[in-house]
Amino acid sequence: MRRYGRRAPYATEFIIGILLLGTSAVQGEALSGPAPVTQVVAIDKPNDSGGSVLIRWKRSADDGAGMMSVKGYEILRSVEREKGYEHLTVVPAGVEEYVDNTTVDGTSYFYIIGATDGVHRTDSDPVGPVMSSAQWFHQGRLNMLIATVLLSGLVLWFINRAKKGKKLYIRPIAGLQAVDEAVGRATEMGRPVLYVPGIQDMDNIQTIAGIVILGRVAERTAQYGTPLIVPTSRSLVMTAAQETVKEAYLNVGRPDAYNPDLIRYLTDDQFGYAAGVDGMMVREKPAAIFYMGAFYAESLILAETGHSTGAIQIAGTAMPAQLPFFVTACDYTLIGEELFAASAYLSKEPLLLGSLKGQDWGKAIFIAILLLGSILASFGHYFLSDWLTTGSL
Amino acid sequence: MEGEIRFILATDCGSTTTKAILIERRGEEYRLVVRGEAPTTVEAPFEDVTRGVLNAIREVEELAGRRILEGGEIIKPSKGPDEGVDIYVSTSSAGGGLQMMVAGVVKSMTGESAARAALGAGAIVMDVIASNDGRAPHQKVERIRRFRPDMILLSGGVDGGTVSHVAELAELIAAAEPRPRFGSGYSLPIIYAGNRDARGIVKERLGADTALEIVENIRPVLERENLGPARGKIHELFMEHVMAHAPGYRKLMSWTDVPIMPTPGAVGLLIELIAKRDGIEVIGVDIGGATTDVFSVFKEVFNRTVSANLGMSYSVSNVLAEAGVEKITRWIPFEVEEIGLRNTIRNKMIRPTTVPQNLQELLMEQAVAREALRLAFEQHKSMAVGLKGIQQERTISDVFEQTATGATLVDMMDLDMIVGSGGVLSHAPRRSQAALMMIDAFLPEGVTRLAVDSIFMMPQLGVLSTVHQQAATQVFDRDCLIRLGTCIAPVGLAEEDEPCMKLKVTLPSGEDVEREVRFGEMILIPLGVGEGADIVMDPVKEFDVGAGRGKVLKTTVEGGVVGIIVDARGRPLQLPERAELRMRKLKEWAMALDAYPRLDLW
Structure with a gap:
């Protein structure tokens, strides 16, 4: 030395x-x-x-x-x-x-x-x-690799099953089952259906989910011959809604019934929009109102006015703060992920169904692993929690 | 009127047989005296229903030793102790009964209400036409033309609701130019029971070419059904148009004191009356050769459905097709080849009046009956539902359990009584067989009374109740029903032979019967007709007998010709999958109820 x-x-x-x-x-x-x-x-x-x-x-x-x-x-x-x-x-x-x-x-x-x-x-x-040199594989992320492979595998497996015609059970979502009922009510009462796709733009995933559900509702209104009014607060949403509704009316063979004037842009302003929609509710007295998308403080203003007109109301949002208002003021509410699951539930497309089922199973497995890790850690065994956090045992 | 009446004659003109009963007031109560029957004579060569009626009455005359007819007419009112009757009433299901088509704007709303109105009035609903039924207009027109209904019930829209959809339906019916089944020279009756704002346009479209009748809306608002006026009008038109044009009915109508009713409508009326009188929830079933009718009263709402293709003779092959061989063989306690079963069933279809010649055939027939009853009941449950399309009130507690509207009203735990009717139940060689069939098909839960209609007189009593309620209910209680006993069925599942309930029955003699009931067994505790017993049921925590899971229930049960039947096979009932084990269990259960002779030797 x-x-x-x-x-x-x-x-x-x-x-x-x-x-x-x-x-x-x-x-x-x-x-x-x-x-x-x-x-x-x-x-x-x-x-x-x-x-x-x-x-x-x-x-x-x-x-x-x-x-x-x-x-x-x-x-x-x-x-x-x-x-x-x-x-x-x-x-x-x-x-x-x-x-x-x-x-x-x-x-x-x-x-x-x-x-x-x-x-x-x-x-x-x-x-x-x-x-020094760069590595191709980050061994500390082995846990993520396993999770990704597992989740992807589950999704692919369920998609494959769905494509082969196997029936994939999805828990009934009362709010979606009630779509026909709400449109039926409007038909019997001779009143329109009002669809509110939230106050956010097309870059918001909730708005996209809302537009997907709008397609389904539009198919029903086309079949039942009931007017569908869609007020929007963003110009892009209006364009997307028009295209979706037009396609839905074409799909069920009723292009003649499609009226683009019923899908309107009101204003970007939050409360200006709420006031505009409330006015429509009071004037048109729709028998069924859908709220599907991202909502903020205007949620209760809209839902309360809708309730007072005697309409069946179905809401769906992933905004946790607005959910209690919708639950109490609406007939049915899609909570959080139910809004995103709705497109798979409604369309029954194998690709969407398989993805939904696979993701649900993945979540179930991860929840089980987290629970097991917590229990083991409570008894002083940290290998699972260490592996989950660092990827190495 | 009730006080003056002593002798009552009632007939029921069925498709094949006309049945007559004579009721007499003895002291303070009305009792059945005799019953007679004769073949129905609507079809060629007779083409006069009254011939069969007179033949059946003649049999009654002979059996009762009383003169009722004079010169081919009924003697009314009664003259002294041995001549004539005070009232004559009749029902009819001859010629296929009342066959209707109904139309509504939305199938699950006004369409369903219209179907309920027609079914409740005793009709067979051939089709429900709706704006949203997915069929093209020409297909709907073709259906109306092909079916040729006796009557059409058109509904749609709440009051102040849609007019355009109703007008569209009216135009479809007008375009079809429907012709009635009977009588070529008259217009088809159409009842309009929809939006009052659309009356004008419906009259404009249909008024000229059809016998249009307008009644109150069956759904004035979506939250309420108003079926009474439509049902009343159906009965009226049934008499005026359908019956008046059927062979011989005009004469028969002139004899009766109250309008002739469709047979199922009369049965429904009686069941509704009894449920209301006793404040109970009831299921009634009438299993016939071609059709099976199920009636129910739950939460004070009466419902009737008719399964037009489920029956024990003409429609028996359809039961096989709908249920499948496996579902039928699961009730047969011996090995049976599929071809043998199919042949037995088909023979019954082409020879509808034959009866089983040996125990094997009987067991096969009763297995088919179980499935026919089960399928009819499934259909009933899907029709006996709450109203759809109504606004709901929610609280924050509903966040994870948002119940949908339109749930079935049928709640087996709340059910108090099942009444069976029809040959396979009423004429089963042993009453315990009828009890077992009804339990297997309906799967009652908790405590449920069982009864069968002894000689199928419910239709006559139903129509009689419109004019003399006291006589109808007294005869129903004393002579019509054969009380089989009470079924006690704990709800829950466990392993075979695990204890599921402790039972203590205090018999009328004061004797106590205490039993530990094990899962998978059936027990029969004899208790005679008219006797009652106090019973204490203490289920284990996984089981419910009506008071909640694991909670003790004390009640009084009625006896009958069979007794108290404890069915601890669990709900939902799961038969063993292995054939050998299943057959052994079926024999065990049948032997526990002493349902068949010498079953242990098989």
């Missing part, structure tokens, strides 16, 4: 050092600096995109024990074993690991860790060469 001495920069310190030198044998040891670090290892940092080297060591015998003299560890790096070491940084005492994020991939490096007490430094032997 080599010891690289260092001249004290200040005279006072030098004098104190001389004075202390003669006092005792123990003090004599202090002159040669703290004990060096041991077991120094430098490796390419795993599971990264390159450009970093991980250096680990066992701390000095004088760090937290012995002379208690270690103040920190100096990291030195060179591209040659014997010379050219440059100071990288100093890490505090007690630390046993450092990541050098300044390496160039493909270049070999050597490292020395010097234990320092503020005056002297005792260096380790150089370690290396070590070369």
Whole structure:
């Protein structure tokens, strides 16, 4: 082991050092600096995109024990074993690991860790060469890989089953089953159906789900010969709604009954829109009202007015704060994910059905694993929770 | 009028047989005296229904020793103790009964209400035409032309509701130019019971070419049904148009004191009356050769359905087709080849008046009957539903359980009584066979009384109830029903032989019968007709006998010719899948009820 001495920069310190030198044998040891670090290892940092080297060591015998003299560890790096070491940084005492994020991939490096007490430094032997590089596979994400494969496998398997004509059971959603009933009520009463697709634009997934359900409702109104009014608060939503309704009317062979004037843009303003829709409710007295999409504070204003007109109301939103208002003021409410599941439920398309079923099973499996992990952790076994969080056992 | 009446004559003109009963007031109560029957004579060569009626009355005359006819006419009112009757009433299902088509705007709303009105009036509903039934207009027109109904009930729209849809339906009917089944020289009766705002346009479309009658809307608002006026008009038109044009009915109508009613309508009326009088929930079933009628009163709502293709003779092959061989063989406690079963069933269809010649044939017939009853009951449950399309009131507690409208009204746990009727039930060699068939088909839950109609006189009593309610109910209680006993069926599932209930029965003698009931067994506790017993049922926590899961129920049960039947086979009933085990269990259950002789030797 080599010891690289260092001249004290200040005279006072030098004098104190001389004075202390003669006092005792123990003090004599202090002159040669703290004990060096041991077991120094430098490796390419795993599971990264390159450009970093991980250096680990066992701390000095004088760090937290012995002379208690270690103040920190100096990291030195060179591209040659014997010379050219440059100071990288100093890490505090007690630390046993450092990541050098300044390496160039493909270049070999050597490292020395010097234990320092503020005056002297005792260096380790150089370690290396070590070369940083990018990894193709992040082993810490093995858990995610398994989850992805499992989920995809389930989805594909269920899609395949659905395509083969196997019946996939989906829990009946009362709100969706009531679509026919609501449109039927409007038909018997000779009044229109009002469809409110929320106040957000087409970049909101809830609005998209709302437009998908609008297609189904429009098919029914076309079959029953009942007018369908769709007020929108965004111009893009109006265009999308018009296209959807037009297609629905074509699908059931009633293109003549399609009236684009009933799908209107009101205003982008939240409460201006709410006031406009309320006015329609009071004037037109629709017998069935649908609220499907993203809603904010206007939800209760709309739902209460609709209820007072005696309409059957079916709402669906993933906005948790608005759900209680819809539940109490509407006949049926699609809660959160039910809104997104609606398109699969209504269309019975194998692709959508299989995806829905696969995702549900995936969720069920993950919930079971989380529960198991919690139970094991409660009894002091952390391997499952560790694996879930870090991907390594 | 009721106080003066002593002798009552009632007939029911069925498709094949005309049945006559004579009722007499003895002291303070009315009792059945005799019953006579003769073949119905609507068809050629006679083509006069009154001939069969007179023949049946003659039999009554002979059996009762009373002179009722004089010169081919009924002597009315009665003259002294041995001559004449005070009232004569009749029902009829001859010539296929009353066959109707109904129309409504939305099939599950006014269409369904119209069907309920027609069924409740005793009609067979041949088709329901609706704006949303998915058929093209020409297909609907073709259906109306092909079926040739006796009558059409047109409904649609609430009052102040849609007019255009109703006008469209009226135009469809007008375009079909429907002709009635009987009589070529008269117009088809059409009852309009829809939106009052559309009356003008319906009159304009249909008034000229049909016998249009307008009554109150059957759905004035979606939240309420108003079937009475439409039903009343159906009965009236049945008499005026359909019956008046059937052979001999004009003469028969002149004899009767109240209008002739369609047979099922009269049965329904009686069942509704009894349910109302006793405040009970009832299911009645009449399994015939061609059709099976199911009646029910739940939550004070009367419903009737007719399964026009489920029966024990003409329609028996259809039962096989609908239920499938497996469903039928699951009730047969011996090995039977499929071809043998099919042949037995087909023989019954082409020779409808034959009866089983041996025990095997009887068991096969009763297996078919179970399935026919089960299927008819399934249909009934889907029709006996709450109103659809009504606004609901919600609270935040409904967040995860949003019940839909249109749920079935049939609740087997609330059911108090099942009344069976029809040859296979009323004429089963042992009454316990009828009880077992009804239990297997309807799967009653909790405590349910069982009864059969002894000689199928419910139709006559039904029509009689419109003119003399006291006589009808007294004869119904004393002579019509044969009380089989009470079925106790805990609801729940367990492993075979696991205890499911403790039972303590205090018999009229004061003797206590205590039993631990095990899952999968049937027990018979004898208790005679007219006797009652106090019973304490203590189910284990997975089972419910009517008070809730694991809760004790104390009640009084009625006896009957069979007794108290404890059915611990669980609900829903799951028969063993392995054939050998299933047959062993079927024999065990039948032997527990002493339903068949020497079954243990098989």
